[in-house]
Amino acid sequence: MTEKRKFHAVRGVRDILPPDTSLWNWFEATARDVLEIFNFREIRVPVLEETELFARSVGAETDIVSKEMYSFETHDLPDLAIARSDILLRDPSVEHPSSISDYQDRLRVLYAALQHSFLTGAAPRTPQNQHAINHLGALERAVKELTLRLSVESRLVPGSQVPPEPNASRLRNELKGLVHDVHYALSQIRLGDVITLRPEATASVVRAYIEHGMQMLPGLVKLYYAGPMFRRERPQKGRYRQFYQIGAEVLGQTDHPAIDAELIEMLTVLLERCKLENWTLLVNSIGDTNCRPAYVALLREELQKVKDQLGPDSQRRIETNPLRVLDSKLPEEQPIIAKLPMISDHLCEPCREHFAELRRQLDLRSIPYKVEPRLVRGLDYYMRTTFEITSPHLGAQNALAGGGRYDGLSEMLGGPPAKGIGFALGQDRFIEVIQTAGRIDATRALDAFIVWMGAAAYPAAVRLARRLRQEGLCVEVPAEEPKLRKALGLAERLGARFAVIIGENEVQSGEFTVKRFADGEQRKLAEAEVAAFVKAPAQAARESESKSEPAD
Ligand code: HAM
Numbered sequence: 001m002t003e004k005r006k007f008h009a010v011r012g013v014r015d016i017l018p019p020d021t022s023l024w025n026w027f028e029a030t031a032r033d034v035l036e037i038f039n040f041r042e043i044r045v046p047v048l049e050e051t052e053l054f055a056r057s058v059g060a061e062t063d064i065v066s067k068e069m070y071s072f073e074t075h076d077l078p079d080l081a082i083a084r085s086d087i088l089l090r091d092p093s094v095e096h097p098s099s100i101s102d103y104q105d106r107l108r109v110l111y112a113a114l115q116h117s118f119l120t121g122a123a124p125r126t127p128q129n130q131h132a133i134n135h136l137g138a139l140e141r142a143v144k145e146l147t148l149r150l151s152v153e154s155r156l157v158p159g160s161q162v163p164p165e166p167n168a169s170r171l172r173n174e175l176k177g178l179v180h181d182v183h184y185a186l187s188q189i190r191l192g193d194v195i196t197l198r199p200e201a202t203a204s205v206v207r208a209y210i211e212h213g214m215q216m217l218p219g220l221v222k223l224y225y226a227g228p229m230f231r232r233e234r235p236q237k238g239r240y241r242q243f244y245q246i247g248a249e250v251l252g253q254t255d256h257p258a259i260d261a262e263l264i265e266m267l268t269v270l271l272e273r274c275k276l277e278n279w280t281l282l283v284n285s286i287g288d289t290n291c292r293p294a295y296v297a298l299l300r301e302e303l304q305k306v307k308d309q310l311g312p313d314s315q316r317r318i319e320t321n322p323l324r325v326l327d328s329k330l331p332e333e334q335p336i337i338a339k340l341p342m343i344s345d346h347l348c349e350p351c352r353e354h355f356a357e358l359r360r361q362l363d364l365r366s367i368p369y370k371v372e373p374r375l376v377r378g379l380d381y382y383m384r385t386t387f388e389i390t391s392p393h394l395g396a397q398n399a400l401a402g403g404g405r406y407d408g409l410s411e412m413l414g415g416p417p418a419k420g421i422g423f424a425l426g427q428d429r430f431i432e433v434i435q436t437a438g439r440i441d442a443t444r445a446l447d448a449f450i451v452w453m454g455a456a457a458y459p460a461a462v463r464l465a466r467r468l469r470q471e472g473l474c475v476e477v478p479a480e481e482p483k484l485r486k487a488l489g490l491a492e493r494l495g496a497r498f499a500v501i502i503g504e505n506e507v508q509s510g511e512f513t514v515k516r517f518a519d520g521e522q523r524k525l526a527e528a529e530v531a532a533f534v535k536a537p538a539q540a541a542r543e544s545e546s547k548s549e550p551a552d
Contacts, residue, residue: 010241011235011241012232012233012235012240012241012242013240013241013242014240014242019443019444020431022442022443022444023431023434023435023440023442023443024427024431025442026440026442027274027427027430027431027434027442028226028246028427030270030273030274031226031246031270031425032224032226034266034269034270034273035224035246035248035266038222038262038266038269039222040222040223040224040248040266041222041223041224042223042224042225042226043205043208043223043224043225044225044227045198045201045204045205045207045208045225046198046204047197047198047227047228047230048195048196048197048198049195049196049198049203049204049207050193050194050195050196051069051071051194051195051196052194053196053203053204053207053413054069054196054198054199054200054203056203056412056413057202057203057206057379057380057381057409057412057413058199058200058203058379058380058381059321059379059380059381061320061321061380062321062324062378062379062380063378064199064200064231064378064379065199067232068199068231068232068233069196069197069199069230069231069232070196070197070230070232071194071195071196071197072194072195073190073191073192073193073194073195074192074193074194074195075123075190075191075192075193076122076192077117077122077123077191077192079113080110080113080114080117080123080191081191083106083109083110083113084110084186084189084191086106087103087106087107087110087182087186088183088186090103090106090179091179092175092179093172093173093175093176093179096161097150097154097161097162097168098161100143100146100147100150100175101147101151103143104140104143104144104147107136107139107140107143107182108140108144110136111133111136111137111140114133114136114189115133115137117191118130118133123189123190123191123192124190124192124193126190128188128190129188129189129190131188132185132186132188132189133185133189135181135185135188136182136185136186136189139178139181139182139185142178143175143178143182146171146174146175146178149171150163150171153167153171197230198229198230199229199230199231200229200245200247200379200424201225201227201229201245201247201424202247202249202379202381202406202409202422202424203381203413204225205223205225205247205249205251205422206249206251206406206409206410206413206415206418206420207413209221209223209251209410209415209418210410210413210414210415210416214251215251215410215415215416215418219252220250220251220252220254220259221249221250221251221252222248222249222250223248223249223251224246224247224248224249225245225246225247226244226245226246226247226427227244227245228242228243228244229242229243229244229245230242231243236396236397237395237396237397238394238395238396238397238398238426238428238429238432239397240428243426243427243428244426244427244428245424245425245426245427246424246425246427247403247422247423247424247425248263248266248422248423249420249421249422250263250420250421250422251410251418251419251420252418252419252420253417253418253419254419255354255384255405255407255419255421256357257354257355257357257358257360257361257385258357258361259421260358260361260385260387260405260421261358261361261362261364261365261367262361262365263403263421263422263423264281264283264362264367264369264387264423265365265367267389267401267423267425268281268367270425271389274430274433274434274437274439274440275434275437275439275440276391276433276434276437278391278392278393278437279389279390279391279400280370280389280390280391281362281367281368281369281370281387281388281389282369282370282371282372282375282387282388282389282390283358283359283362283369283370283371283372283375283385283386283387284343284344284371284372284373284374284375284376284385284386284387285343285344285347285351285352285354285355285358285384285385285386286323286343286376286377286382286383286384286386286404287343287346287347287348287351287383287384288348288350288351288383288384288407289383289408290348290350290351291346291347291348291351292343292383294346295341295343295346296322296323298341298346299322299323299325299326299340299341300318300319300322302340302341303318303322303325303340304318306336309333309336310325310333310336311328311330311332311333313328314328314330314333321380323376324376324378325337325340326340326374326376327374327375327376327377327378329396337374342373342374343373343376344371344373351384354384354385355384355385358385359371369387372388375387375388377402377404381406381409381412382404382405382406383404383405383406383407383408384404384405384407385404385405385421386402386403386404386405387402387403387404387423388401388402388403389401389402389425391429391433393432393433393436393437394429394432394433397429399426399429400425400426400429400430400433401423401424401425401426402423402424403421403422403423403424404421404422404423405419405420405421406420406421406422407419407420444474445474445495445496445497446474446475446476446491446494446495446496446497447468447473447474447475447496447497447498447534448468448473448474448475448476448496448497448498448499448500448530448534449475449476449487449490449491449494449496449498449499449500450464450465450475450476450477450478450499450500450502451478451482451484451487451488451491451499451500451501451502452477452478452481452482452502452503453481453482453484453501453502453503453504454481454503454504454507455481456504456507457502457503457504457506457507458481460502460506460507460512460527461477461500461502462477463527464500464502464512464527464530465477467527467528467530467531468530468531468534471531471535473531473534473535476491476494476496484501487499488515491517492517496517497516497517497518497534498514498515498516498517498533498534499514499515499517500512500513500514500515500530501513501514501515509524510526510527511524511525511526512524512525512526512527512530514530514533514534516533
């Protein structure tokens, strides 16, 4: 019998439940409206992409690509995959010496099957696969030879399957080395494409831009997307492994800072619609391929001087990505970072002018901002403008949205020359701050609960429910005949605004009893009059609404 067990959502991912989903839907609809009035149109890109797409665009050395992606092989060779896992699970160097011949047999069969799948094209015919399969062949021969030596040398000890010491230890060590190399060779073999659950969507949008020849479209290509992203980060408040972004990208032939400023303006309009006031816009320029390399070299040099005072992550980044040291959150590194050279002092003239014009464009739109020279962002495709919107309500993970310019990304992905800029906002975090501010009520109220009593009342209840729903009202009709008091209690607990009571008397008289919970007012109304009464706001409800104006 299978064990009974309860299942939970996996670590770092969560269910979003009603009534919160109403606010999520309100937010999505509001964001879509704002994006569309700025002339952005939706693009739906897949949740799965080739891993290589993210490695090339976001950057192989970034945290996202090197540590946080959910990647897996996709192929149609299940038997081969099982045989491969089987070999990976075995280690004959620690088992009884007789297990080596079984290991060698399995390795021989696996090698032959891999070679066949490679030659027929069932497994990708890449140079990497060719090289790894050849390597595996050589290892298989070496294991065979070792098996033979083991059996010859074992005969030196009559009745034993183990050679005399020290030969036995030497052979075991040799076998250990071979098994290690077999694991490595197998790790290099791809039975199919390696794909990744998208950690972000800019790479996909640029891939789609290139794939569909969108550079031929007139004017700027302005696209937006909404959906889940996946990063294997350490879960904490405001940081999830499946989280939701709404993002916008502008691609085209111009990199005018007015585009950057208008994109930011769009975000501020959305913040306004969400009735959020307490936010900060941080902007920076991280230079371009002309001026950044010299700055990075200088930064690396300066970081080397203070290496011993930095934590292991920053020490590693001195080599891999020195810019990322600048946005370290470790308190003990802050005084050191404060003394490092700043990119703003090392921008080339065109980048300096671009950044100055961006600031003028923001001023023109009366958008308040703070220049943050340490805002480098965690993705490699950025150049020039970077920006973030932060909220004090969010704690450590305080970025509501982030973005920047990525001119040249299209070329890097094999596409036509294109300039690009975009942002993504974290929907989970927006919802959190909207809830904290408490100025948006998106809950969908239950307008009417129909209490019917007696078989003759049920058809009247169904007819009334249909009529009210045609008027756009939210209606609940119990499937089974309820008890009046219980039903009224349930209606109140469900938050119903009205109860409509239909008993046999009401069916006969053609007038239903309609009760408004807000002020207890009760009326006898004909079927055709109920909707108007339910739609009219109650005096008491109006008064209580005008009193509640919570603060941000
Ligand atoms: P990002 O800064 O990595 O940029 O993510 C954008 C936003 O997504 C963050 O500001 C945050 O609100 C939210 N976010 C990121 N990771 C998590 C997480 N683990 N849990 C909850 N929310 C999270 C990008 O993704 C770029 N593609 C933005 C972009 C578009 N740049 C140019 N175009």
